[in-house]
Amino acid sequence: MEQSVKKETLLVLNRMEMEDQTVLVTNQGDFYTKLQNTYFTDWMSYDVYIKEDQCIGIAQVSEQEQTIENAYLKSCQDEKISFLFAGAVYEKELQERWISCEPGVCDLVFRDGALTAIKTKQDIIQGQMLSYDDSEIEIEDYGRIHHNGKLPVYQTYGDVSEKSISDVVLGNMNVAYVTAGKEVCAILILQPADIKNIRVLLLSDDGTNIRSDVYLKCSTNANITCGDETKSAGSEELLHPADTLTMAPGKTYIVKPESEDGKIYLCNGNGTAVSNGYAGTIEVHSTENGYTVVNELPLEEYLYAVVPSEMPSSFSPEALKTQAVCARSYVYMQLMRADLAAYGAHINDSTSYQVYNKVEKTKESVAAVDATCGQVLT
Known part of the structure; x- marks a missing residue:
């Protein structure tokens, strides 16, 4: 279908001449034009006719702000x-x-x-970014906040520069959000990433991102948070996040063991564990088609359960150390890519990234990870 012609008012910031046309850099984006460059002056506003990304005519110089x-x-x-x-x-x-x-x-x-x-614009909030998509950002302690899709990201330490939202490392970066009304209108990266945690999307049994339902239990007492509400759950108590999320649309259901050595298990509806135990926290978020499950935990703890899932612990200590360094290097690369940001994760637990927690950590895998702590390939 042929695109219609629209009349727009644009503020010209710069003009860049190409072989057979000029690029008009404006406050509304870049537009190509075959009109003479001399028809325009930087910092002036014009009523123009736009067809797709082409400026095809000028109506007049605009006196509007x-x-x-x-x-x-x-x-x-x-x-x-x-x-x-x-x-x-x-x-x-x-x-x-x-x-x-x-x-x-x-x-x-x-x-x-x-x-x-x-x-x-002086209204600013701060918090870790947990996920983002084309219309919303999920911020730790604030939940999901809308944005209009045109979201500048500015790095404010060192020389101020503009970045992409994909440069924000989920869950590992000190970030501020400039707000206007009920929307986020800009993001400020205040410091370099301090990589401590990783967020893993746990796939369903059929290998998809979405689960039809979720049941959980914890090996110790746990704290359950959903929005502003927090409650306690007993050890081995069967949890059904859907019961809470139905009454709290848009919120995230978070399970955190009270003990550092507590583990969280995925279960069936009868309470039987169907997974190995997960360290850290489990987050469940409802979608139109079901639920996503994300495990956030310390990066080195994650590697404890990657190494034996990718390589038998019976292999030599040196081989396991090599596997640990390779796995850590891969993780750092993926942290910067934000492939699964819409799901609030850096990676998933399958062979698409690295197999995680299909085999529980072993003393050999722990030793290999600890012996190479912080080492990555360059």
Whole structure:
């Protein structure tokens, strides 16, 4: 079906000439045009006709205010402003002296080529990012918060730069979220990742990401959290997260053993364990088609149950050490990829990544992981 022509008002930030056309860099994105470059002036607004990603005509110079949303203001001193937007740094001489502004996320308003307002955004929350998709971010202690899909990510330590949301290492990074209304409008990476934990999506028996139902039990007493509610569960008590999640849509059901050596088991409806025990926590989230189950635990503890699942513990100590280093190196690579971010996980427990906890940890696997602690291939 042929795309219709739309009339839009755009603020031109930059123009890049190509062989047979010009790229207009604007506050609404990049558009190609075969119109003469001289028809446009940087920092001016235009009413234009847009078809897909092409600017096919100009109606007039616009006198309307146009906003650059969620830019990162680097500096505003005297008669010059510097800001980061859509991966580029812009500097503009101002027509009048402005009061110095602190760096941060803001909306910049322009009219007739001049800056008319700086609207700073100061509502910020902090927490580990647990998952994200095209419309929501799950934040530790806050739950799921909406975003509009256009979500800039700024690294604020060192030289301020723009990153991708995939650069946020789930569960292992100090992150701040700039909010407006009930939405997240920008993400600030405050520090480098401090890799301690890994989040593993536990696949169903038929190898899919979604389970039709979930039953759990813990070898020790456990704390159960869902949203703002926390309760206790006894050792070996059969847990059915669906009973709670039905009354708390959009929330995550989290099981955490009270004892550090406590293990969580997947069970059938009769309470019989159908898995080996999992260290760390288990998170259950409801979806339209069922439930996802994620195991979060310390990375080295995870490796204890990867090494014997990938290589028999009867192999030589040196072979097991090599396996441990390879497994750790692979994990670090996957932590940076965020393949399963929509499920709140870095990897799953199958051969698609690394087989995990199909064989319980052994004294040999623990020794191999401990002997190579922190070692990765470079």
